Amino acid sequence: MTASALKSTGASSPRNEASSAGAVDAALESPILGTYKRAPVEFVRGSGVRLFDPEGKAYLDFVSGIAVNALGYDDPGLKAALHAASDGLVHTSNLFNTSPGERLAAALVSRSFADKVFFCNSGAEANEGAFKFARRWARTRGEAKHEILALRGAFHGRLFATLAATDRPAYRLPFRPLAAGVSIFERDLTELDAALSEDTAAALIVEPVQGEGGVRVMDSGLLRELRAITLERSIALIFDEIQCGLGRTGTLFAYEQTGVVPDMLTLAKPIAGGLPMGAILLTDEIASTIKSGDHGTTFGGGPFVASVALHVLDRLSDPALLAHVRDTGAWFGAQLNALAERTGRIRQVRGMGFIWGVDVINTASQIVADALGHGLLVCSAGEHTVRILPPLIATREDLTQGLHILETIL
């Protein structure tokens, strides 16, 4: 039955139809536009690192809502923060002052290299804003340069400029022409040195750990060289920590482990515990060139979402949690390598903390589907890379259970 037929008969939700009918193509049935291939499962509640379907079957979640649910599900502190926020203002617009956004910006500034923060609603929006700020900074110095450079394997979002900085032909090709002045280069010092021209380049954007591009930890030596070049030529260095930031690598910000400090850093995903929020952290040097009216967004940093984010940021800054991610992550990486040895079905293991990519001989989509059947949620990052993003609260027992399931499947 199509969605329009459902509408005319007044039948219950297409999703209910789909689950009762068994193997119905949910994408065709659903009134939601089919931009995502949704797995044939519905979740109705969660607890800790597990999600539950309507029949009460538990699924061990190593996706975390794609690196969003750092605190897992049904977290009492997060629930209390949500309840408390609902007693206050939800939205007033950025035409007026509200305190939660001010306090959140101050907390981000005090924990990072940054002097100022711009709040928005998603990762792509944060990166688009950072591109604008880089160009504004150059123009204010009287320079006409505007090129934005991104790296092979990058994923920075689905809007026109961020798509131009995203290295996935299938995502890009149907939507050309993309934004002008945004190009992708090899992760190679010689090539980048030539491309980072003092006269044309306004910004270089880098994920310290590429997520969607296959979980690739950027070489710290290369990052240091790029920092030296960008400093010397007044090119803004933007770190996209939308997926790898806020604790996932075992420090609050991934840049802390690279020996490199960027000029701007973008955040989103886990920052507000599952509510939509993005942020751009920036230095005074760049911030001082942005004037009122240069950029804006209706919802950015509203009091409700900012009060929840204040709680999440405190939790993700906890040294004990970060030490847990570092230690348990290192142990988990060793376990994945041992699994590769034992099964002979894994070509390479990459990652750190609680972000791992496992290159499998099968297709990643096959492993993702088989894992689902065994009650484990993982996702892919490319045709042969299985991506593992457990909530940061996952214990060795949780991870061991996931490893057993992966071993069975492989």
Ligand SMILES: Cc1ncc(COP(=O)(O)O)c(C=O)c1O
């Ligand atoms: C590194 C990185 N940058 C940007 C984005 C885009 O974020 P959003 O989907 O919130 O626009 C993502 C999303 O997966 C991401 O992983």
